[in-house]
Amino acid sequence: MDYVTIKDVAKRLNLAVSTISRAFNDKYDIKKETKELILKTATEMGYHPNPMAKKLTQKRSFNIGIVVPEFINGFFPEVIIGAQEILFEKGYQVLITQSNESYESEIKNVKTLVDNMVDGLIISLSSESKNTDYYQTLIDKGFPIVFFNRVNSKLKSSKILFNDYKWALFATEHLITQGYKNIVHLEGLESLTLSKERKRGFIDAHKKYKIELTSNHFIKSGFTIESGKATAELMIKNNQIPNAIFASCDPPAIGAMMVFKENGYKIPTDIAFVGFTESKLAGLINPPLTSVMQPTHDIGVEAAKMLLDQIENPHAYLPQTIILNGTLNIRESSVKII
Amino acid sequence: MDYVTIKDVAKRLNLAVSTISRAFNDKYDIKKETKELILKTATEMGYHPNPMAKKLTQKRSFNIGIVVPEFINGFFPEVIIGAQEILFEKGYQVLITQSNESYESEIKNVKTLVDNMVDGLIISLSSESKNTDYYQTLIDKGFPIVFFNRVNSKLKSSKILFNDYKWALFATEHLITQGYKNIVHLEGLESLTLSKERKRGFIDAHKKYKIELTSNHFIKSGFTIESGKATAELMIKNNQIPNAIFASCDPPAIGAMMVFKENGYKIPTDIAFVGFTESKLAGLINPPLTSVMQPTHDIGVEAAKMLLDQIENPHAYLPQTIILNGTLNIRESSVKII
DNA sequence: ATATTTTACGGAAACGCTTCCGAAAAAAGA
DNA sequence: TCTTTTTTCGGAAGCGTTTCCGTAAAATAT
Known part of the structure; x- marks a missing residue:
């Protein structure tokens, strides 16, 4: 690829390169007509300022x-x-x-x-x-x-x-006002603030409605569908089925939901689900998953x-x-x- | 941000810039020791060749x-x-x-x-x-x-x-050998060759097994879950339920599957599904979707x-x-x- | 009319690098 | 020891811009 340079344009118009440059960066003194002429012939010639040269000088x-x-x-x-x-x-x-x-x-x-x-x-x-x-x-x-x-x-x-805290609180509150009292939170990765914030929102929603929480209401889960599946299987095995699950993000909620469905649980009658960070799947799975959508x-x-x-x-x-x-x-x- | 330039390195070592350049682009004649010295002090000084300048010259x-x-x-x-x-x-x-x-x-x-x-x-x-x-x-x-x-x-x-043709043929063949004879193909966008190729594979698989195909076996569908849903709803409404569906890609297959499931059809007993271009969802939905995985x-x-x-x-x-x-x-x- | 300011442009250096050319120094050959 | 070759390096031009500086020409003022 051979590119047209500023020199080619200058030569063609019998002008100095500095004038051509001025035409393209309209902060300098240049006559209106020459500027227009330069711009016109430049596009005719297929001239584009070389970005590398520009970057080097600037x-x-x-x-x-x-x-x-x-x-x-x-x-x-x-x-x-x-x-x-x-x-x-x-x-x-x-x-x-x-x-x-x-x-x-x-x-x-x-x-x-x-x-x-x-x-x-x-x-x-x-x-x-x-x-x-x-x-x-x-x-x-x-x-x-x-x-x-x-x-x-x-x-x-x-x-x-x-605002992870606020929306986790809203989401939890939604579950509570729907009548679900025994809600388990699937926590996200501990190393992330957003996990902590969502957990805090979950806790404060319970405080607001004066619902007791024990350590049984918190299960550490990852960001994957698999982790949600594993968690659900464990719950079923131990026969500790909560009314609802609020997950730190969608995939574990979806994974858990899949397992519960396969085991004959009705959703949301037997167990309800709320996810976080609306994923593509949320609206597509059956039943569609309630989730917090981020902008x-x-x-x-x-x-x-x-x-x-x-x-x-x-x-x-x-x-x-x-x-x-x-x-x-x-x-x-x-x-x-x- | 002030960057260290090749001149700084040259000045420090009392060498010419060309020598420094040679040290960094080992195609030129340079003594091993000086090269090592240059490289050493260059990293000490935190020198990185300016990519813009490099790009300009090259x-x-x-x-x-x-x-x-x-x-x-x-x-x-x-x-x-x-x-x-x-x-x-x-x-x-x-x-x-x-x-x-x-x-x-x-x-x-x-x-x-x-x-x-x-x-x-x-x-x-x-x-x-x-x-x-x-x-x-x-x-x-x-x-x-x-x-x-x-x-x-x-x-x-x-x-x-x-090889869309080949794998569409394989996928269809798989359905046929499983015993599904009345298979409908959900076609992809006509403007794409891959859609045509997959259709061709579908047809040739039928030829191979000498199974007749009519225009009823082809339904134009898009690339979305929604289009699959719409197609399934139409099939149910018209009471034209095939044994199996081979979709040009996963989303319409998934959409159709969802609708059939909701309407009480058993999968794959009542109707089987095969998708294309393995999506994340394929292995996650229930039942998991057979699909052609691309590398x-x-x-x-x-x-x-x-x-x-x-x-x-x-x-x-x-x-x-x-x-x-x-x-x-x-x-x-x-x-x-x- | 001349003196002064303004406008519009040319020339050249600079950005940081590569690479060609040439030459001193070192090595090899005689 | 002197010549020839090889190795290793310096100097300088060039990549395509921007931008500073200077200066004719045009415009304005006197």
């Missing part, structure tokens, strides 16, 4: 790195699409890496992105319990970073969060906006936190009387 | 663009991960764009990627029936492109394909390899086509006697 890569734990499930892709929309519009390129839920590969990804001189990073941590020194060093250097979804409270940085697209949009704000105003930078709201999508899995 | 962006119709469902993300793995390893960056199944936004994406001087493209078309002139022009210019999954047969270009990860790997091959040997370029194999994951939805 000492900016116009690249933004996004690091997520995975992007097989729908959640992160949706966030990424949201971020890309506004980043692309502003002329930024987006480099996406996935850490595969591994701290090591996450740090490695971040380092390569920084070495490749991205202008900023949007990150959802694979684990919040690990060492965050590297991130802190970057932040202290003034490197623009926005965290979302999975963050570390110690890091003094901009964050886009979801995935908006999370991406807000993260991108915040990052650009930080990049463009490097001096007046103050770490901000935006907390977004969601929706409780109430479906058959948790509604006692239809 | 007239290569080391960027690869990937264009997919969507990446909410698992298929394309898995392909992308496969491609990224080998691209990253070779020092390439990956720019991912999604066309949202729209021809216009696909072309727009491709054009911005080309303007940003990506060294090559990996593309899955949003629609194969639209104008492909732009792609042909690029290919004629020698621009490296590899198509996968959704391709246009007219384009003389490298392709990574799946998503390998598709990405092979596409990336082929593209790099094309980039690195621009002259000896010959369009290749790799056809990959899959697996028929036989599950309960299609097994008559367990």
Whole structure:
């Protein structure tokens, strides 16, 4: 591929390259007519400013790195699409890496992105319990970073969060007001704040309605369907069947629901279900699963906006936190009387 | 962020920048000891070659663009991960764009990627029936492109394909040998070759077993769960229930299965199901869905390899086509006697 | 009319790197 | 020992831009 350069345009019009440059970056003094002439013949010749040269002189890569734990499930892709929309519009390129839920590969990804001189990073941590020194060093250097979804409270940085506590409380409250009193919470990974927050919401909903909770009401579960299945099988084996299950996210709820159904339990009559972070499956399975829907697209949009704000105003930078709201999508899995 | 440059390293060691450059690109004559010294002090100083400058001199962006119709469902993300793995390893960056199944936004994406001087493209078309002139022009210019999954047969270009015909034939054959004779095919979008190929496999399996097919055995369906639901509802309403359904992809099969289940049909006794392009849900729903699994990860790997091959040997370029194999994951939805 | 300001553009350096050319130093050959 | 070859490095040009500085020409003021 042979590209047309600024010199070619200059030669053609018998102008200096600086004039051509001025025509494309309208902040300098240039006569209106010549500018129009330049732009016209430039497009005729098929000239596009070489992004590499531009980046070199401007000492900016116009690249933004996004690091997520995975992007097989729908959640992160949706966030990424949201971020890309506004980043692309502003002329930024987006480099996406996935850490595969591994701290090591996450740090490695971040380092390569920084070495490749991205202008900023949007990150959802694979684990919040690990060492965050590297991130802190970057932040202290003034490197623009926005965290979302999975963050570390110690890091003094901009964050886009979801009000996990509030919506877990709402979701639990929904179950309680539906008449379910003996509710078990399937907890998420302990290393994540969002798990703790959802648990806290679950607990406070019970406090509000003055319902006692024992340790039997909490079962540690993962993020997978399999873990939900295993939990349900154990419950059935021990014959400890609660009225309802509130899961820290959809997959374990779905897994547990599948097992209970297979064992002849009626849903939601015998046992009700509420999930979290609305997955594609929620509305599709039978019965459809009540779940808290997060504003995935908006999370991406807000993260991108915040990052650009930080990049463009490097001096007046103050770490901000935006907390977004969601929706409780109430479906058959948790509604006692239809 | 202030970066250490090659000049800083040169000054520190009282060497010429060219020597430092040689140390980092070991194709030139340089003494082993000085090279080691340079590399050592360079890492000490925290020097990383500026990718923008490198790209400018080498007239290569080391960027690869990937264009997919969507990446909410698992298929394309898995392909992308496969491609990224080998691209990253070779020092390439990956720019991912999604066309949202729209021809216009696909072309727009491709054009911005080309303007940003990506060294090559990996593309899955949003629609194969639209104008492909732009792609042909690029290919004629020698621009490296590899198509996968959704391709246009007219384009003389490298392709990574799946043997849709063969595996559709296998899948249908499986149903026939299980004893299902009256099988309906839910066809995919007509504009895609893969739909035609799967249909052809379905037909030829019937020919092989000398089973008659009428137009009643073909129902046009989309790629969604909803379309499958609608089709099933129509079948039930018209009381035209086949022995089995072979769908062009999983979602319509799942949708149809849900409706039949809700209406009291036993699966696979009353009606059996086979899907295509193994989705996450296939193994999770009840009963688990038999489906053809595509080697998503390998598709990405092979596409990336082929593209790099094309980039690195621009002259000896010959369009290749790799056809990959899959697996028929036989599950309960299609097994008559367990 | 001339003096002064403004406008519009050219020239050139710089961004950080690669790579060609040439030459000193070292090694090998005579 | 002197010549020839090889090794190792320095100097400089060039990649395609941006941007600073300077200056004719045009516009305005005197």
